[in-house]
Amino acid sequence: MQPNSIKINKSRKSRSIRIRVDEELNVLIYAGKGFSDSYIQAFINKNEQWIQKQLKKQSKSKAEIQNILDAHPNQILQFGKWKSLEGIDLKTNTFLKKILLETLQLRISYFSELMELYPKKISIRLNRSVLGSCSYDNKLSFSLLLYFASFDLLDYVIIHELAHIKHKNHSTRFWNLVSKFCPDYKDKRTILHQETRLYRALYDHLLKQAKSSI
Numbered sequence: 001m002q003p004n005s006i007k008i009n010k011s012r013k014s015r016s017i018r019i020r021v022d023e024e025l026n027v028l029i030y031a032g033k034g035f036s037d038s039y040i041q042a043f044i045n046k047n048e049q050w051i052q053k054q055l056k057k058q059s060k061s062k063a064e065i066q067n068i069l070d071a072h073p074n075q076i077l078q079f080g081k082w083k084s085l086e087g088i089d090l091k092t093n094t095f096l097k098k099i100l101l102e103t104l105q106l107r108i109s110y111f112s113e114l115m116e117l118y119p120k121k122i123s124i125r126l127n128r129s130v131l132g133s134c135s136y137d138n139k140l141s142f143s144l145l146l147y148f149a150s151f152d153l154l155d156y157v158i159i160h161e162l163a164h165i166k167h168k169n170h171s172t173r174f175w176n177l178v179s180k181f182c183p184d185y186k187d188k189r190t191i192l193h194q195e196t197r198l199y200r201a202l203y204d205h206l207l208k209q210a211k212s213s214i
């Protein structure tokens with residue numbers, strides 16, 4: 001299987017060499033500037049089997065996501081359930097943001113009372129890899145991609161970020177607090193990790209549809 005491209009990124013700071021295959025089937029090499037081109041080429045050759053395995057894995061999951069999109073024409077996934085796109089203005093993120101914010105506010109106030117932890121502010125950003133974050137002064141930020149996540153996964157993200165109000169780290173005490181309110185947090189974390197790619201694809205798909213409808 002051929003990669004889409006092989007990109008070599010040289011960095012002044014780095015002293016190591018590492019390799020990654022991304023979602024679009026590109027092979028990415030990150031190397032310190034001390035590594036010669038022939039060394040890098042030999043490194044790629046040495047890792048050929050691993051690259052092939054990753055390319056297969058990535059292309060399989062790309063095809064799976066495409067199947068999901070094809071199976072739901074003119075539909076949008078909202079909190080884990082498919083609904084009709086009819087009447088939804090896709091040209092801006094306003095609709096997604098509004099629904100997500102309303103839902104977050106409701107569920108956060110419920111868990112805030114339960115956990116006795118109260119955020120200073122809640123905001124939504126289009127973050128493609130980080131689904132939630134908590135600032136040093138307890139402002140919570142959530143990714144717009146959570147619009148696609150089912151309620152039980154959304155609740156895990158909320159509990160996780162509220163727990164950061166008390167513990168600004170991922171220590172044992174932090175995870176103990178999370179597990180008190182979300183006992184199966186490990187499973188949910190794994191599922192979310194896998195689903196984030198689908199959420200990104202869903203978002204990009206919506207954008208494309210919005211553009212073609214103008």
Ligand SMILES: [Zn+2]
Pocket residue numbers: 160164169170
């Ligand atoms: Zn965290």
